[in-house]
């Protein structure tokens with residue numbers, strides 16, 4: 386018997402595909418910590434950058450690849466991410482490896498070359514959203530939604546750090562999505578769940594597990610899916626996942642989806658060497674995929690894919706909703722700050738300039754009318770009468786031109802900067818400068834005659850001492 390896994394959980398898992406009690410208990414008791422992350426390839430285009438980031442993360446031993454994610458890696462040891470400036474530069478997202486399987490699921494079910502509108506309904510803190518952003522095309526739009534306000538803030542920070550312009554962060558209840566009938570091509574529902582899949586990583590979460598909570602989670606999962614369902618277009622793709630092993634939240638939800646919503650299950654090919662377990666639902670024979678930590682290098686996960694077979698297709702109204710464009714004279718102030726500015730739409734919102742790909746502006750205009758937008762695109766900065774005061778989002782973005790003045794920091798200086806101290810730097814320049822570490826931007830500083838003002842956002846600063 387296990388010293389900490391609930392007996393009621395273990396007995397409820399008996400007979401489920403792939404469940405082997407002794408191996409399952411042993412892997413939990415061993416408490417091994419698997420560390421994995423996904424690189425942000427959009428920020429690592431220059432030759433040697435990927436290698437530099439991986440070398441800094443694991444100088445002594447080689448990293449290995451996560452088989453189902455193009456930019457996913459396992460680290461042999463867990464470094465201090467807080468004290469790695471590349472983490473703060475958005476060079477990677479620390480993500481549990483099983484979750485990265487979403488990449489395989491979306492590649493198998495969607496034509497990612499198309500411009501897609503993708504909703505990540507339960508998105509905070511942003512692991513799956515950053516992955517989705519990396520696989521969709523530049524003229525696609527990702528809507529990363531989180532219902533809990535404080536968590537939506539965390540999600541917005543992680544999305545900003547990721548640096549892409551084709552993302553909107555919303556803070557809405559799933560039922561609000563019904564205002565957008567047939568709007569989305571893809572909907573990812575990484576549902577709140579009883580969380581047993583994370584018990585190896587977070588043994589303290591075991592105390593919150595109970596059969597009653599599994600039943601409550603199952604009800605809530607149905608409600609979330611039913612509430613948001615109208616927003617998926619006819620023929621659109623639903624990807625449903627949990628980090629629970631419980632059948633009530635996994636196979637039974639698959640049955641509920643095809644019985645209660647107009648949907649068909651989509652099986653996807655799985656490489657047998659991955660050791661992912663294929664499972665089927667009792668009533669409708671739907672196929673889903675189970676990840677067990679005694680079989681894969683990752684935590685517990687369940688995932689399944691569906692196609693909607695009815696419902697609405699979004700009718701775009703003749704630009705009744707439009708975004709307010711930044712006036713031409715102000716737009717000129719942005720020229721030195723944004724690479725290929727002509728290729729972007731610049732929106733004006735409360736004195737700030739916000740950059741969006743033109744392909745997504747009609748959709749963003751609709752969202753602005755219907756949902757609470759926490760963040761859209763990349764905020765370039767505040768416009769004053771004379772200039773643009775650049776925003777941290779711009780420093781984190783992939784939009785910066787190579788002509789911006791930069792200050793290369795050492796590791797010690799980079800950590801001082803990230804703690805919001807003012808590093809004493811003998812620099813012979815004036816004005817706004819991008820603070821960089823290993824050629825990756827960390828944020829802005831304003832260099833004056835005899836001092837440097839650190840513009841790193843206070844709420845993001847490192848509090849931890851070495």
Ligand code: SAM
Nearest residue numbers: 507508509510511512513532533575576577609
């Ligand atoms: N997708 C995220 C990621 O990969 O980083 C993790 C999402 S977590 C499993 C589930 C999320 O659902 C949490 O952020 C939680 O706040 C949110 N949530 C909780 N109750 C909800 C509800 N009733 N409707 C929608 N989302 C809810």
